[in-house]
Amino acid sequence: MAPNDRRFVWSQASFQECAIRILFLDDDPDARTLAVRAVLQEFAGAEALEAADRASLLRQLDAGPVDILVTDYDLRWTDGFAVFDLAIARHPNCVAVMFTGTGNEALAVRAMKTGFADYVVKSPGQLRRLANGVRMAYERAAERRLLQDNREILRKELYHRLHNNLQIIISLMALTLRGLVEPRDKKQVRALIRRVQSFSLLQERFYRSEDLRSIDIGAFISGLVQEFDAGEPNIDFVTEIEPMSMSIDEAVPVGLIANELLMEVRATAATAQLVTMSLRATSDGGELHIFAPDAAEDRSPSGLGIDLVQRLASQIGATVIRQVTVAGIETRVSFVA
16 A cells, blocks of 8 residues: 555545645635635645745645645746646645636646646635545545555566466476486476576566566576576676566567577587677667577577577567578567567
8 A cells, every 4th residue: 555545544424634735825825725724624634735936835845745736727926737747746646636716628628637636616615616626536546546556466466476386387397307218308398497487587577576567678688698607617698788678568578588599509509609699779679689609500499499489579579580500590589669
């Protein structure tokens, strides 16, 4: 639950306030007083802050969190939209309501599109409407934050469970490997274990990420390279991998492609070699490149590995360009961000 959501407990009648801070902006002190009096009837115990110019506004914004902003549109020194921008820049979760006596339908539409939760025409008869509008706007915002927090918790739990299940699968495959005799069968199972381990590492990175919507695929690929480098003494890597944020739907295929290409290097490495690998941003997305020298043509990979790379690339509309020569194997995977 977000910090602001802990500031109240709903009852059927009103809020039981702890420390909600409501900022009122109006050039007219009498109008400001009426607005404060009306809104506090719905927020018993809330702290009312007042500002009449830019200096007092900045003082109030910098003094502590602002949960609700009630502002006029036509202020002598600025307008309500500029006030909104200042408040949201400092307090992104602030709920804003415009209470003004100047304006029309076009202004109301503009206010709602900008991010104001409500627009109320200023008049003594509308004070009750203002108070109800502020309360309902605050309730809706709190509900949205609560739902978003619960959604994030659920997603983290799902990733955690999936990660645990993948570990069980890896353990089962490792037990199966012990009972195999044929070298070819062992090789295939080891390759399968490696693929599942790579996917598990991606899931773990998602789980530990603060933002589950994206992941730094560059950091993930760098980790894969370090792991391969440590396990293959006859292979040295030269890398140029840029940080690159990707959505989960894009990151999983790219991460698994990188793993397949590294597995290919392991399969074709016979002598000491220097492998170059890069991940860089392009004008329309990114490019993953790997070159492994001294791989003979008759040892060029085929079957599941390259087929899987092609299938993964097709999922995100990426193109795969490969060159296999006596000098080595070069692969470029270009994808659109």
